[in-house]
Amino acid sequence: MSIQGNSSPIKIRRAEGDFLYRENGEAIIDAISSWWTVIHGHRHPAIMEAIRKQTERLDHVIFAGFTHEPAEELAQLILDSMNADLDSGHFSKVFFSDNGSNAVEIAVKIAHQFYKNRGTIRDKKKSIFVRFSLSYHGDSIGAMSVGGESVFTRIFRELSFPTKEFPSPNCIRCPWGKIPDTCSTECLDDFRSFSTDHEEEITAVLVEPLVSGANGMVFHSEKFLQELRRITKEKNIFLILDEVFTGLYRTGEWYAFAKARIQPDIVCLAKGLTGGTLPLAVTVVTEEIYREFDTADPLKAFYHGHTMTGNPLACSAAVASLGILKEQGRDLIGKLEENLRSRGEMLASALPNLVRDMRVLGGILAFEVEQDLGPDEYLNPLGRRIREACLERGVLIRPLGNTVYLTPSYHIGQDSLDQIFSVLRDVLE
Ligand SMILES: Cc1ncc(COP(=O)(O)O)c(C=O)c1O
Structure with missing residues (x-):
């Protein structure tokens, strides 16, 4: 349900792999696999074919x-x-x-x-x-x-x-x-x-x-x-x-x-x-x-x-x-974990005063953004500001208050991951 002051919802026309596409064709990387569901990326051919x-x-x-x-x-x-x-x-x-x-x-x-x-x-x-x-x-x-x-x-x-x-x-x-x-x-x-x-x-x-x-x-x-x-x-x-x-x-x-x-x-x-x-x-x-x-x-x-x-x-x-998952699950998640860990460590060492408690487990990366004001929970306005700034740069995330997290598809490409981390760094700096 809507909250006064919230921007209107973004219309998505189609999706493929790591990306959602807006009406105007602009791509958005889905860095949270749409609330942790799209684990194989959008419209994976084997799943589409089965349906x-x-x-x-x-x-x-x-x-x-x-x-x-x-x-x-x-x-x-x-x-x-x-x-x-x-x-x-x-x-x-x-x-x-x-x-x-x-x-x-x-x-x-x-x-x-x-x-x-x-x-x-x-x-x-x-x-x-x-x-x-x-x-x-x-x-x-x-x-x-x-x-x-x-x-x-x-x-x-x-x-x-x-x-x-x-x-x-x-x-x-x-x-x-x-x-x-x-x-x-x-x-x-x-x-x-x-x-x-x-x-x-x-x-x-x-x-x-x-x-x-x-x-x-x-x-x-x-x-x-x-x-x-x-x-x-x-x-x-x-x-x-x-x-x-x-x-x-x-x-x-x-x-x-x-x-x-x-x-x-x-x-x-x-x-x-x-x-x-x-x-x-x-x-x-x-x-x-x-x-x-x-x-x-x-x-x-x-x-x-x-x-x-x-x-x-x-x-x-x-x-x-x-x-x-039976065929590739372990390999996919092993690689994703490595990729999240190395990039997460780089982000944490580049912004030591802002990024704390960087943690990675399987296909989950999370950290807290250091800040002085506001309640330390979901409604903390910092989360919304980070979310909107990332979206303007073509990355979908949904921080939980000052906790920023990524839960991408297990198949996410290296380029998309690089782009997500570069946007996060840009936004947090
Ligand atoms: C651990 C856990 N249990 C249950 C639910 C509820 O699932 P649904 O939104 O499909 O009802 C969620 C949703 O985020 C969840 O994370």
Whole structure:
């Protein structure tokens, strides 16, 4: 919705590879892959071809009591990629929806209903969802309830269901002044003692693994996730990973959980699933969870179905997108990480008084712009000024307050990267 004083939206006529093209033909480099979705660049030929072919066979079919090949193929590809490096067969079922917020809502509802369905004396106490302060899980009421407080959610807090919040880990600026190699995950101390006192009441913990994205691109260590998994497993608490942003090689591996070598109970994916072409999301669960729903009792069914669930065109786009990742994902992200790191280091050393906390993980680069005035969050006017100045020079970025970040397509060309960094330097100087 519009905000008074905001400039009018820019009309885009077409897109290809790294570029968006305006009505007048001017090119804009998409340095954030349009909110982290267009992971293969715009209109990747293999994805376009898959959608085109699918339009000749099946547009849509109700996804209750019916199925189709693209959905089945996609579910298998997702399960294979998730079970690849770890104990194979851990993940067992894929639930389809159409955006990241829904994928999270579904994860929350499945975790809640699991205990209702099982219904042991101990299960009756399960009611608490744990969230972290910097997390963002989407804009629907349920997804906001399990996310941290921010400009996006604050006004709706009374509408949210109660959850228990703990401070997010922050390995860039550790409040304890520690570094991951030698810390004792002090950031989990409060949760450790809470989970000991309320072990039987906690249903699940939700976390964005390795990176709190929308609330500042704050990184944490694999060690944090490993310790969180250890505690939650010991205390029979579900660990739900929201990999809507971090999944599909964004942090360097198929999934952030694979990088941290842990096995969560539920995983949410969206964003890059279709390479940014069509809306699609999934919530993936283990066999143990699925079994509590797989009964003849209709009261134990999971009643959640969005109208466009499992859309065949979206599924065929996702099959093509995952096919590219299967073949080239690791190489592409390895090279992108190197390219971001070397250029990021150059920018940080060229502007030491302006650029702080330069960090890179997989296909994410972020840093803070040093400044004295204004709130240190999303509405900080500095972010808007940087965004507008970059756009005037043909680069699309969307700083989060004074946090500038890049999340380009995994295929971005060297020339485009050079241009992005030269524009950033010019604008920041
Ligand atoms: C980690 C995470 N979870 C969930 C969402 C919500 O996804 P969507 O906008 O598709 O509802 C986002 C969106 O930015 C996200 O970054």
